[in-house]
Amino acid sequence: MHALKEYPLAQLSPDTLRVWGRTNGSLSPLTLFWTGSALELNVKGSELWLEVESDFSTFEQWAAVVVNGDVIARMPLPVGRHWLCIFRGMAPDKVKNIRFVKEIQPMGGDGKSLFQLHGLRTDGELLPVPALPRKIEFVGDSITSGEGLVGAKAEQDWRPMFFSAVCGYPCLTAALCNAEYRQVSQCGWGVLSGWDNTPDCTIPRIYGQICGPLEGPGQRELGAQEAYGFAAWQPDAVVINLGTNDAGARRQPPWQDAAGQSFQQTGDMAGQALFRGAVVEFLKDVRQKNPGAWLVWAYGMLGREMVRELREAIHEYKKETGDRNVEFLLLPATTDETMGSRGHSGKKAHAQAAEVLADFLKTMWGE
Amino acid sequence: MHALKEYPLAQLSPDTLRVWGRTNGSLSPLTLFWTGSALELNVKGSELWLEVESDFSTFEQWAAVVVNGDVIARMPLPVGRHWLCIFRGMAPDKVKNIRFVKEIQPMGGDGKSLFQLHGLRTDGELLPVPALPRKIEFVGDSITSGEGLVGAKAEQDWRPMFFSAVCGYPCLTAALCNAEYRQVSQCGWGVLSGWDNTPDCTIPRIYGQICGPLEGPGQRELGAQEAYGFAAWQPDAVVINLGTNDAGARRQPPWQDAAGQSFQQTGDMAGQALFRGAVVEFLKDVRQKNPGAWLVWAYGMLGREMVRELREAIHEYKKETGDRNVEFLLLPATTDETMGSRGHSGKKAHAQAAEVLADFLKTMWGE
C-alpha cells in the first residue's frame, strides 16, 4: 500500500476532475455555490480524503457523498477547514467514481454561508473524468432546490436538513439523460416577484450572475455577484420550473418598503399581463445567453394556477421572436402519497417528474 | 317480481339512454359503428336483456358488458338477431348502471360488418342517465383502436379478439375526466397515408363522415358515408393520436395502383413538408368542426420519429391561424413491460397514457 499523498485541487490535471455547478473558475479553493454543485473524481486507489471548508451563521452546510452512482453518506459539515475521509480500505486497483455534492441551496440571508474544497489525499491516482454527452441547466424555486425532500411530513421548520440535491428531480433527470447539470434556484422566488410579493426575489434578476443571492462581503469577494460566463458551458436544454411562487403571491398581502413603495401580484388582466411580460422577458434573456438550448418551461408539481398564463406567455414569446425551440411541459402533480415534508414534493414526486422530463428532453433531442 | 316487458329502444324516453359514439341518429335500431360505441342505461329492476343484431364476413363482432363501472363480460356476438341476458336475479330496487360496448373498430374491409341494438326487456324501470360534465373526441390509429390490448405477447394474427375498447386509453381517460367520449380510429391509417403508403387510408379523409371506413352497401344504407353532425355534440377536447403510421410508411415500399400511380412518404425535406402540410390541414378541419375544443395532438406511445415534425406543424398552424388552443403532448413510450400483443401497447401502457392525458386535459380546462 502506498502512502497518502496530498494534492491541492489546482495542481491536478484538469481532465481528472469535473466541477458540477456554476463556479468562479478558481480551484484554490473550489467554491460550491448551488444545490447540486459538486466535485467529481475517478480515483484508482484504496483511500481518499477531501479537504473541505465550511462556514455559516444560521444555516449549516450539508453534503452528500456519491460512490459509483449510489448515495453513501449525507451529513452536515463541521465549521472550519477539515479533512474528511471519503473512503478507505478499498481494493486499490479498482476505479471509484466519487461525487461530493452540496446538498443545499445558497442561503441568501446568511452572509457567512460558505462551502469550499481545497485539496485531496489519496494513495492512488486520479483518472480522467470523461465529458458527458449532454448538458442541462435547471432554473427554479424551492421545488428545484429540493426543499422537503427529506424529513417527516409534519416538519414545519425551514432548516437545511430537510433539503436534498441528490434526491431532487434535477439530479435524477440528469442521470436519466446521461447529462451534466447546473442549477440556479431559490426558495420562495418567482418570475415577477417572490412568494410574498417582494419585487427583488426573482430569478430573472440574478440569472446572469454566478450566484446572485449571496451578497455577504466574503461571498462578493468570491465572485458571487459577478457575471456568469455562459459561453464556456452551453447547455442542450434549459429547464425553467418557475411560477409557483408568483401564483402564491397573488394570495398574499402587498409588499411594502420603508419608503412606502408597494407591490402585489394580481390575477386580473393587468396582473396577468405583467406576469406574462416577465416570462417573455426572461425567455428572451435565457435564449440570448443559451443560443443552442431547448428551453422547457416545466411546471405543475405544486399547483397548476399558472398553466394557461405560462402557455400564453410562451406563445407570445414564440410569435414575437420566431424562436421555435421553446416548450411548455406539464409535470405530474404531487399527491398525498408523493408529498414530502413541509408541504413540498417528496422523493417519489421528484422521481416521477424526472421520468417525464427526461423522456421529454430525450425526445426533443431526437434520442 | 314483475314480468319482463319489452321496449324497442326508439320508444324509450330519450333521457333514459345514452348512446356513446357517432351514430346515424336512429334508434330503430341503434347502430354502433366505432370502438367504444355503446348504449348506457340506468336500470332499476332485477333483470335486463338486450336484443342485439350482428353480422360479419371476416371479422366477428365483440362486445363488453360494464356493470356499475366494472367489466363483467367480454365476448364475441353470435350472427343474427338475439336476446342477450345482461343481468338477472339482482335486487330489484337497486339501480344498475349498464354499458354495452362495441369492443372493436369498424372493420373497413368487411362489407357485412354490423353491430346493432334493437330493444330491451326488463322487469323494472329505466331511470334517467344524466349528462356527464365533459366531452372528448379521440382520433387515432391502431393504438386508439385498442389493437393488442388483449392476447399473449407472441400473438401475430390480426383478429378481433385481440382488440378492446374498455381497456383502451380513450375509455380510461374519459373515466378519469368524468367525460363522455367518441372516437374515430382505424388501424394502419395515418395523416398523409396509411402504413403502406396507401393515400386513401387517412383519417382526415373520413373525419367528416359518420363512419367512413365502412363502404359496404348495407353500411352505406345505414349512413356510414354520410356527413356526421358535429354541431349536436361539441367536445371540450379533441385528442389526435396520429403519426405512427406515417412514420412507418417511410420505411415501406411505395404504394402503386393498377393505373401505375404511386405514392411514398419520405423523410427528406419535401416529404416532411408534405406531412406537415397534411397535419396543418387536418387541424384546420378539426378546428372548423369543433370551434370550442382544445385540440391536443398526443403522440409517442409507439415511436417518436414524428415529434419534431408534429411540433413544427402545430407551430405553423398556430402561426397561420392565430389559434392558441392547440397543444402537443408527449405520451409515455410503451416498454417491454407495458407491451401488449402484436407489438402494440398493452393494458399498462394505455393506463399510463390515460393518466398523463387526463391530467393534461383537466389542467387545460382549469380543473
Added chain:
Amino acid sequence: MHALKEYPLAQLSPDTLRVWGRTNGSLSPLTLFWTGSALELNVKGSELWLEVESDFSTFEQWAAVVVNGDVIARMPLPVGRHWLCIFRGMAPDKVKNIRFVKEIQPMGGDGKSLFQLHGLRTDGELLPVPALPRKIEFVGDSITSGEGLVGAKAEQDWRPMFFSAVCGYPCLTAALCNAEYRQVSQCGWGVLSGWDNTPDCTIPRIYGQICGPLEGPGQRELGAQEAYGFAAWQPDAVVINLGTNDAGARRQPPWQDAAGQSFQQTGDMAGQALFRGAVVEFLKDVRQKNPGAWLVWAYGMLGREMVRELREAIHEYKKETGDRNVEFLLLPATTDETMGSRGHSGKKAHAQAAEVLADFLKTMWGE
C-alpha cells in the same frame, strides 16, 4: 383452407386433450363441475368451435376462453346445446393453446346446474397436450371459489357474474408453479359448519365425492355424489384455505332444524376443541387420500381469527400422526386497496396470495 370437421370429444386421442378438474370420467359428454374446471387443447388450424351445453334454474353458467395463456373472453353461456366459435381466421400452421374454463363454482342450490362439452369442430388437427410437471389441489370456500373477483366494490348481489376462476389465486398459483390444478370449494362452507352454523355445509363432508354440493337428480345421474377416484390423480400439494366461515359462524345465531336440533360454533374452550378436532380429522382424511402430497393450510386473506387454532390443530395432527409434511401458511391480508366486490378479496389480493403460495410450494418441493 380445409373444411371444418366435427369430432366428438370421446373420439379424440386421449393425449390431445387435458381435462382440468374432477370429473366423472366420461367424455360423452364431458361434464365440468367445479370452478376452474376446463378443457385444454393444442390446435393447429385456423378455426375452432366447441359444442357446449348449459342449463340452470337460478344461476346461469359462465365460461372464460384462454388463448395461449391470456384471457380472451368471459361470458355467460346460453341455455341448451350450442356451437361456440373459439377462434377463426387464424394462421393455420400455428399451434394455439386453448383452455375453455368454467368460471363459477357448482351452485349447490340449483338442481339444474349443468356445464358440459360435447365435441369440437376444426379445420386443423389436435396436437398432444403434454403433462405438466406438478399437480395441486385447492380446497376452500368463497375465496377459493373466486367470489368478488369481478364487479364494482359496492355490489351486494350474490350472482354468478361476480365470480371468476381465471383471476383466482388457484389458477394463478398453478401457473406460477407450472402445475395442473383441481379444486373443491363452496361459498359459505367451513370445516365444522357453514357460515350460519349449518352442520352440513362442510367441505370435509363432501371432499370424497366427485361434486358433493350438486344433489339434483340429473346431477346425481352424472355422478356428482359418487366417490371421487383420488388414486388416478395424485397431487404434489393440497392447499386448504378454510376457517373463514367457521370464524364467522361464531358471530351468527345458532342453526336450528325443523326437528328442533340446533348447532352453534363458539370461541370458548369447548368450541375451540370441536373446531380443532374437525381440522385434525379433515387432515387425516386428506392425507389418507393423498399420501404423497404436501398439505398446506393457507389462511388469512379475509380475517385472522383462526390462526392460533389452526396452528394448534396442525400441531396436534402432526404429533398424533407423525406426519411431517403439513404446514400452516399465512396469506397476505386483503386491504382496502386489494378488496374486490361483495367484501371479498379482489384481483390484486389473489395475485399477492398466489405469489406467496407459489414461492412456498416451490420451496417445499425443493425447486
Added chain:
Amino acid sequence: MHALKEYPLAQLSPDTLRVWGRTNGSLSPLTLFWTGSALELNVKGSELWLEVESDFSTFEQWAAVVVNGDVIARMPLPVGRHWLCIFRGMAPDKVKNIRFVKEIQPMGGDGKSLFQLHGLRTDGELLPVPALPRKIEFVGDSITSGEGLVGAKAEQDWRPMFFSAVCGYPCLTAALCNAEYRQVSQCGWGVLSGWDNTPDCTIPRIYGQICGPLEGPGQRELGAQEAYGFAAWQPDAVVINLGTNDAGARRQPPWQDAAGQSFQQTGDMAGQALFRGAVVEFLKDVRQKNPGAWLVWAYGMLGREMVRELREAIHEYKKETGDRNVEFLLLPATTDETMGSRGHSGKKAHAQAAEVLADFLKTMWGE
C-alpha cells in the same frame, strides 16, 4: 432563546432516554455495540448536540440520525470524542423525536472498534420517551446486519459504508409492529459454523454475551464478553434469520487450524443431522432465555437450501420439548430487481421481508 446546557447521559432522568440494543448497563458513557443500537430522545428545544466518541483500526464507525421517524443524516464518525450537532434553529416549543443509530455491526476483527455517547447539550428540555407496546429480538448474519443495503450493485469491497441499520428489515419490521428491537448479528456466521466452516463463527456461541464478537482488551473491559441480562428485557418475539452461511459452508473447503483439526459442513445424512442438532440446541437456549417469546425462524431471502432441514429441526425441537410457540417463516427471495450491493438483499428486499414478517408477528400476537 435559552443558552445550551450540558447533560452527561448518566444524570438524565431514566425515563427521558431509550437505549436501543444490548448494552452493558452503563450510561457514563453509553456504549453502542450492535447494528441498530441507538439512543432515543424527545427534545423540546431549538438545538441539540451529542457528544460522541468513536475509534477503530480498520473499520470506521457509521451513524444515522433519525428525526421524527425520517432518516436525516448518515455519516462516518470522526475518531475521538466530538460534539455533533443533531439539529439547530428549530421551533423551540415543538418536541422532536431523535434517534442516533449505529449503522454497522460490531466488527469482530477490529479490536479498537468503539462507539460511545457521553452526553448532550440542548437549550430545551427532555420529555419522557414512553415504552413501546412490543419488543422484538433479531438474530442473524450479514442479511440482518444490513450488508449491501447501501452502494452500487457492482461494489465488491467489504466496507462499513455499504452497511445500514435504518434501511434493514429489523428496523422496518419493528416500526411496522410498533416495537422496540435489539439484534445480534454477524456477517458470515451460522448456526453450526461460519461460511468458511470455521467452527467458532456461530451465533449460538455468543448469543448469551453482551457482544461476543468483540474480543479486544478495551472491548472486554466494556463488558462485551460478559453475560447479557436477558431477564430485564424480555421480547415478545425472537426472530432468527440463520442458515444461509451454513448452506454456503457446504460448498467451501474444510476449515483447518494450526493443530491440524478440521471441520466441514456437509449435505449428507450425517451433516444434516449435525446441522439440525445445532438448530435444536440453539432453539432450546433461546427459549430458556426468552420464556415468553414467539420464536420465529425466518429464512429464505438469499437461498432456500436449508428450508427442509430447518423445518425438520423445528419439528424435532417441538416434539422433544412440547414447545408450541415456534414457527418457521419463509421470507421473500431477493430478486435481480431487489438486489443490493455485494450480492446481498437491497432496500426493496428488506422492505418486502419486513412486510411479511410484521404481518406474521402481529398475527401470532393476535393483533
